[in-house]
Amino acid sequence: MNIKITGTGSYIPDIIEKNENFQNHEFLNSDGSSINHSNDIIIEKFKAITGIKERRYAKPHLNASDMAFFAAERAIVDSKVNAEALDYIIVAHNYGDVRNDSHQSDTVPSIASRVKHLLGIKNPKCVGYDILFGCPGWVEAVIHASAFIKAGMAKKCLVIGSETLSRILDPHDRDSMIYSDGAGAVVIESTNLEGGILAHETATYAFDEAHYIYFGETNNQESKSKRRYIKMYGRKIYEFAITNVPAAMKSCLDASGVDIKDLKKILIHQANEKMDEAIVQRFFKLYNMDMPKGIMPMTITELGNSSVATIPTLFDRILKGELENQSISRGDVIMFASVGAGMNINAIVYKV
Numbered sequence: 001m002n003i004k005i006t007g008t009g010s011y012i013p014d015i016i017e018k019n020e021n022f023q024n025h026e027f028l029n030s031d032g033s034s035i036n037h038s039n040d041i042i043i044e045k046f047k048a049i050t051g052i053k054e055r056r057y058a059k060p061h062l063n064a065s066d067m068a069f070f071a072a073e074r075a076i077v078d079s080k081v082n083a084e085a086l087d088y089i090i091v092a093h094n095y096g097d098v099r100n101d102s103h104q105s106d107t108v109p110s111i112a113s114r115v116k117h118l119l120g121i122k123n124p125k126c127v128g129y130d131i132l133f134g135c136p137g138w139v140e141a142v143i144h145a146s147a148f149i150k151a152g153m154a155k156k157c158l159v160i161g162s163e164t165l166s167r168i169l170d171p172h173d174r175d176s177m178i179y180s181d182g183a184g185a186v187v188i189e190s191t192n193l194e195g196g197i198l199a200h201e202t203a204t205y206a207f208d209e210a211h212y213i214y215f216g217e218t219n220n221q222e223s224k225s226k227r228r229y230i231k232m233y234g235r236k237i238y239e240f241a242i243t244n245v246p247a248a249m250k251s252c253l254d255a256s257g258v259d260i261k262d263l264k265k266i267l268i269h270q271a272n273e274k275m276d277e278a279i280v281q282r283f284f285k286l287y288n289m290d291m292p293k294g295i296m297p298m299t300i301t302e303l304g305n306s307s308v309a310t311i312p313t314l315f316d317r318i319l320k321g322e323l324e325n326q327s328i329s330r331g332d333v334i335m336f337a338s339v340g341a342g343m344n345i346n347a348i349v350y351k352v
Contacts, residue, residue: 007079032221051273055304057304087154092137161308180304184312195351
């Protein structure tokens with residue numbers, strides 16, 4: 001028995017928010033002081049570091065659960081499974097449904113329960129739950145699904161990552177330009193087909209690192225609002241990621257028994273272009289190799305960082321032939337790898 005992804009689906013929101021749309025923002029430092037650069041320079045430096053020139057935002061009437069449903073529906077159709085035969089629906093997110101006209105996150109019922117309702121699944125033995133694991137949440141949810149199947153507790157699982165980060169952005173924080181919205185889903189099954197999940201690795205660093213990504217008040221010290229927004233210590237995250245993620249990736253690949261030269265693609269969380277490149281370069285250096293050209297497909301330039309949705313969305317777009325000069329074929333060995341709030345790291349080696 002092997003554990004394979006048999007269907008994929010994604011939802012890319014319609015609203016395109018370009019970098020130039022931030023020209024009129026009043027960006028401030030975390031202490032409320034002015035940034036000694038014009039917005040032109042701030043945006044130019046941002047693009048040079050992150051690689052992002054535009055991102056996608058959900059339409060006002062759509063929430064994370066709606067996008068999760070759209071992606072799930074497409075994955076189910078792609079897999080040709082009967083939705084009533086699903087044993088688990090696992091949804092990775094971090095902030096629940098944040099409605100466009102509300103400052104409050106709505107997490108009851110779970111996003112998974114909402115998706116099950118929208119899919120019209122009547123089978124009570126189809127269990128739905130959410131996972132909060134930072135940006136690596138979707139990868140960790142895939143690991144959960146694999147564990148259920150290995151244990152004989154499930155045969156078919158639906159795993160989704162969905163987020164509307166546009167609803168929790170501080171307009172005075174230049175880091176807010178990183179984030180975006182989106183959803184991706186896969187159906188995972190036990191199968192007699194060759195390949196599947198070969199190895200996985202997960203770690204949580206929380207002694208010093210737990211609050212590198214957190215919820216905090218606006219950078220605008222004159223604001224009387226107590227609303228809280230997504231915040232991060234960017235430099236600390238960068239140093240943490242390039243130090244710890246390559247080693248976790250190596251541990252995972254070594255456990256799989258796959259030779260580094262047989263690794264065709266690395267689908268890494270679309271967090272920051274420069275950081276992702278540094279991670280993958282350091283990973284190959286651990287094998288005394290240079291990073292092969294084209295091994296790290298990227299969508300961050302157009303889609304931004306949609307947290308848990310970046311990897312499943314990237315995977316779906318490549319499989320559907322929607323990413324120029326990128327392809328994945330049957331028999332290819334690929335790696336999923338992510339890092340994010342927790343601080344959490346994980347990786348999966350997967351044979352298509």
